[in-house]
Amino acid sequence: MKKIKILTLLIILFTLCGCYNYRELNELSIVSAIGIDKAKNGNIKVTIQVISSKKESSDSSQSNTNAKFITYESTDKTVQEAIRKVILSSPKRLFATQMQILVISEECAKEGITKYIDFFTRDPEIQMKFLTLISKNTTANNILTTLTPLETINSTNIRESLKTNTKYLGIGYEITFEDIINNLLNDKIEVSIPSVVIINENKNSDSTKNLEKVKNIADSKISSIAVFKNKKLIGYLTEQESIAYSFILNNIENTIITTKCSKNGLVSSEITTSKTKISNNKNNISIKVVGNANVNESSCNINLNSKKEIKKLRSEIEKNIKNNIKKTLTKVQKKYKSDIFGLEDIIYKNDPKYYKSIKNWDKFYQKINFNISVKIETLEKGNTLYTPERK
Amino acid sequence: MKNKISMMQLFSLNIFIIISSFFGIGIYNVFKSAKTDAWISIINTTILSFIIFFLIIYIANYKKNLTIGEKVIHLYGKKMGTIINVLLILFVASTSISLIFNLGHFIVTQFLSETPVIAIEIIFSIAIIYINIKGLETISRTSLILFFISLIFVIFSILGLLPNIEINNYKPILEFGYKKTINGGIRIFLLNFVPLFLTLIIPKNQIKNKEKYNKYTLLSYLLGCIIILIITLVTLGNLGINLTKLYQYPEYIVLKRIEIFNFIDRIENLISMQWIFGLFIIISFCVYNINTLIKPNNKSKLLPIIILFAITLTTNLLFKNITIFNYYTYYIAPIIRICFLILIIIIALSIKIKKILKS
């Protein structure tokens, strides 16, 4: 009697739950990047970059001339239809949980970004940890089909360079898709996304002939921040302004500031830590930057042992940062009229009563005064305290 | 009584009751009603939970060798008592249908997107029936072990998420005044704390060290409240109010942000097992409850199967999709719980009247 019970149980198990979600690794193709472009007649062109996992033959005498990834392209009315149509030519099912970047072309972003990214918020398999980029002056297709040196997979190259950029240079910072959704849902901040360009573009950028050269290799390069208003792309910042953008949003980990030390001399110093605080008092926003710097290179004779020179150096760096931030804030406020720093959000969060009394945010935004104060300490950590004599 | 359970095991059962209803259902409701002040609502709930503490101690101390079903029959006589027992069974069933739906829905939407919900429920039913056949002792021992595992996971996830908190996400504080926080507090109280009356099914004589009953029960309520509070704070601090209201299971989504030592990530599947454990234990405890209310000291193995089958069938017929479920937990379930609370208060009053009449 007991055995019959167990048998029926097992039969129920095996028939009812018979492997609905069972997918062997052989039937999956791992998607590493997706790019979205505009095509003719209002259609959308989707480029999907897939990692190819073919086994290499055991004798490695023949050099591996196959690329490690392939791209599929497909055009249709919506993003979902275009992606689904890819299976007409791909032998395996697309598996998008490991997706690393999403590249949206400029033209799509100028139209309004929400229409193109809605698909990615609803799919349960796609995890919103991937980075987003705007492709500047080129199409997403071009960016994703370039074979890059040093990293076999294109999207890893872009992602890693964005990460190291965040860590060491500060021209923008890595923004995950979840942050973009957060900004889109919050009507008190505007979206801003880093962008990527192609350098040295040539005919052979999508074949391994590109990798056989030593210089002038086609490659992707991280560029400045794109500014949006009402979820549409309206312009870009310059590289210096992107550094200021990172300063304001407290995302600088390390960057290089170059200042003048005499008539013809320049000093390059490295900011090692920095912290920014934004606070408001009615319509005056005050931004305080506190940080440490380190002198890396100088072409005039500076003596790091004298207090007067250090003071002068510090004030030069502070002035540089302050001017940069002020320039960026004014440009965004007056030229683009877009609130990418979330000042409306900050006023709402710190002072909800005052916020309720603001009737029209756009007009109020133009009247905001900025009060910037920068304080930098230099740590004399360099190997030399004097410059080698130049005569 | 032969099978005695210890006070630590009851402690872990209490905490599981508080935490498991919070996942998915509770957190959605508290953010819907109180927005950024959800954590203040939970502090309100802590104050309200003392009501339940006094009620449970009062009812548990009366006639220490009877379960609540038998106490009711003792108080009101057979006919009236059976009717009240049926009402109690309906309340326990209403708790368990929302838990079963939550479990199935969570697994289907996050882990396996193509399996039908009924398959998951059948597979869990095997484990639930197995533990009910073994009896209360096994339920309590298993809950203690699972409690330790869940505690480790909770501490781990909190430590992993603490560095990423932004204080800006908590502002503005008390934007709409105290009313909404009280609203949220009452909702959480009704959803998460009223099911604590399920533990009345265990007669006090079955507990080994019953002189520590008061102390451990109060400790368990406080610890449960602290855990819920920390989960809310950490979730809100990491995601911000907009993303929290967007998702159905924000605690699961926030786990995707854990990154320790730069290589331990993607562990959300592992840590979310603590909720699956909690839901499993409480569903089995509800089935044990109904089993004992119908027939105390029951040894038959058929009754749990029938009860579980009936509950699963009701769940699948009532809740077809998540919208109906959210409507149910926001509008209908609090009303059912208030009736439950009133019933328990009536029982406590009858005990007092009977004691006054006797003396």
Added chain:
Amino acid sequence: MNKIIEKLKTDTDEMKDIIYRKKIISKITTYIVFSESLTNSDKISDFIIRSLNKIKKVNKKNILEKIKNNISNNKVQEITTYQEICKYLHSGFTIIIIDNISTYLALETKGDLSRSIDKPESENTYRGAKDAFTEIYQTNIGLIKRRIKSNKLRIKNYNKGKYTQSEIGVLSLSDKVHKESYNMILKKMENLNIEDIVNSGEIKNNIEKENKSVFPTVRTTERPDIAVLALLSGKTVIVIDNCPYVLILPSCLNDFFKTSEDVYGKSINVTFTRILKLFAFFIALLVPAIYIAIITFNQEMLPTDLLINFSTQRDGVPFPAFFEAILMMICFEILREGDLRVPGFSGSALSIVGALILGDAAVNAGIVSPIMIIVIAITAISSLLFTEPELINALRIWRIFFMIGATIIGIIGVLIVFLILIIHLSSLKSFGVPYLKPFSPINKKELKDSIIKLNSTNGGQNEKN
């Protein structure tokens, strides 16, 4: 001739093994009967026959008393029935049958038929006493009694088995033993109804009948110091004749993780080893199942680079993951069983290397993927960390359950089988003691010695239960 001698001869079919020596003492016929293969002939000639020669001048009334007083044997017993004659004869005693007297004498003259006290073969230790139990009951009891020199050591004897009549002793320390389980064990021993006992395993299976799970609730050991440690912590030890493995009951899951070397090491080192054993326990159970679950259902749990590696490796493999795992596991179990038959227990390292080479050839032929070999090798090595073979077998069966669960619905299946395992273990009782003893009903004193070792002086013993 004596009636009894005739009956004996017809019953044993005149076996050449049984010698009937007739001796006449003062005109009374006495027979000295013994079994040649079981007795020590020196003892019989030196002690019994020589002292019988010195007896003179007896008559029928006092011959029994005189023989009893003058015989220089250490153990003299009076028996009265025919069954007892047979029993003592077959146990190696010499029977003196005097004509026309219905009381007989049985004298102990057992020969030494066993090997000497040797090193334990199946449980290796690098620090600790190196003597092991042998097949003789008295020697085993002696080895235990040498270590416990107290009056409180109680031994209860039973004789079971229709043809084997084996002697069984149940030992306990009367002031430390867990009363409830001791009474349960005694009741079971009295109701034991076995045909024959050749090995302690038969008693073990019979006592454990109530326990329908694959997890063992009785420990077997070959070493006296482990048995003594168990006695001192309140457990009962059963020693059985003709078997060098004694039974220790009741046993909980925690006891399988302890070794006798824990007493020697420092607390930190012992804690480390025990945590390692806990990891090995979970690895041996879960790793193949988690591997199957991750490869076939939950690929999102892997980091990208690992996923690319795995999918490159599984490219040309024709079988589904579950089938590969079962195939490799069967190969390894065959190797392990075959290795037990190879003389010398140190062949396990050889077999692991053999498995690896076999696996390598299979990978090159394209039947399995390299990761599967590593997974199975790690599983197998982890399961060899435990000394109790029953536990390793239990792990094997549950591992298959986990793999089935993983094949059906991935990591949720592993979770559900894990829940069923915990439920199963929580409901097990080993002779009245809950199986998950220090964890489930929490006992702070025992927790100090379970996974972490906090008291450095007490060496694995508890003061009271």
